[in-house]
Amino acid sequence: MKVDVKICGLTRAEDMEACAVSGVRWVGLVFHSASPRFVRPEQAARLHEAIASPSAGGPLRVGLFVRPTHEQIAAVLERIPLDILQLYTDEATAFTLKEQTGRPVWLARGVAQQHDLPVSKAMDGYVIEAPAQKGDTRPGGLGRVFDWTLTRQWQAPAPWLLAGGLTPDNVSEAVRVSRAQAVDVSSGVEEAPGIKSALLIEKFVKNSQKKACTRKE
Numbered sequence: 475m476k477v478d479v480k481i482c483g484l485t486r487a488e489d490m491e492a493c494a495v496s497g498v499r500w501v502g503l504v505f506h507s508a509s510p511r512f513v514r515p516e517q518a519a520r521l522h523e524a525i526a527s528p529s530a531g532g533p534l535r536v537g538l539f540v541r542p543t544h545e546q547i548a549a550v551l552e553r554i555p556l557d558i559l560q561l562y563t564d565e566a567t568a569f570t571l572k573e574q575t576g577r578p579v580w581l582a583r584g585v586a587q588q589h590d591l592p593v594s595k596a597m598d599g600y601v602i603e604a605p606a607q608k609g610d611t612r613p614g615g616l617g618r619v620f621d622w623t624l625t626r627q628w629q630a631p632a633p634w635l636l637a638g639g640l641t642p643d644n645v646s647e648a649v650r651v652s653r654a655q656a657v658d659v660s661s662g663v664e665e666a667p668g669i670k671s672a673l674l675i676e677k678f679v680k681n682s683q684k685k686a687c688t689r690k691e
């Protein structure tokens with residue numbers, strides 16, 4: 475089965491192109507000003523225009539927001555037609571924002587133990603990653619791995635992506651152990667925060683499929 479790939483934290487047109495060429499399904503744009511991968515709406519609009527639209531076969535555009543207001547998301551949507559919102563907030567707020575924006579919402583969830591895994595069908599998807607730690611300046615894009623075995627028996631209530639500390643070298647093992655059907659990476663395909671490597675993107679996409687095709691579990 476094909477494993478879908480999201481590359482997150484894009485800031486350059488050439489990296490958008492590398493994603494499109496490698497067959498990435500989603501590209502993520504970070505609208506959180508404390509992030510080294512932060513893009514302003516105008517910059518995001520330029521990145522959006524750098525590659526084919528989803529209707530023409532390009533990757534879907536995912537916007538990441540941390541505890542956003544509706545006004546903040548609406549201001550971004552005026553400049554770029556995001557396909558999906560990836561939110562770092564509580565479920566009730568995420569649901570309200572889904573209703574207000576009319577956009578599909580993925581809720582990001584830090585998972586330390588089995589009972590942290592979401593059970594609600596109210597979201598369109600989940601991004602499952604390592605939990606935040608004291609002193610973190612942001613809730614994601616930290617290159618931190620969590621215990622991939624936690625998701626093995628999980629009856630996921632919606633589609634989900636495995637995230638956190640994935641690299642071209644560990645992604646095939648991560649897919650095999652976690653049983654994820656979609657993976658999300660940012661720092662693992664970077665030369666520096668926000669600066670992606672076309673070579674690493676290509677390798678990541680290739681390796682995400684490797685064990686997925688041959689795994690016996």
Ligand SMILES: O=C(O)c1ccccc1NCC(=O)[C@H](O)[C@H](O)COP(=O)(O)O
Binds near residue numbers: 510562617637
């Ligand atoms: O990338 C950031 O700086 C960021 C800031 C605020 C919220 C989320 C952020 N990134 C999330 C992601 O890039 C991914 O969804 C995921 O966490 C993977 O990150 P990484 O461990 O670096 O591969």
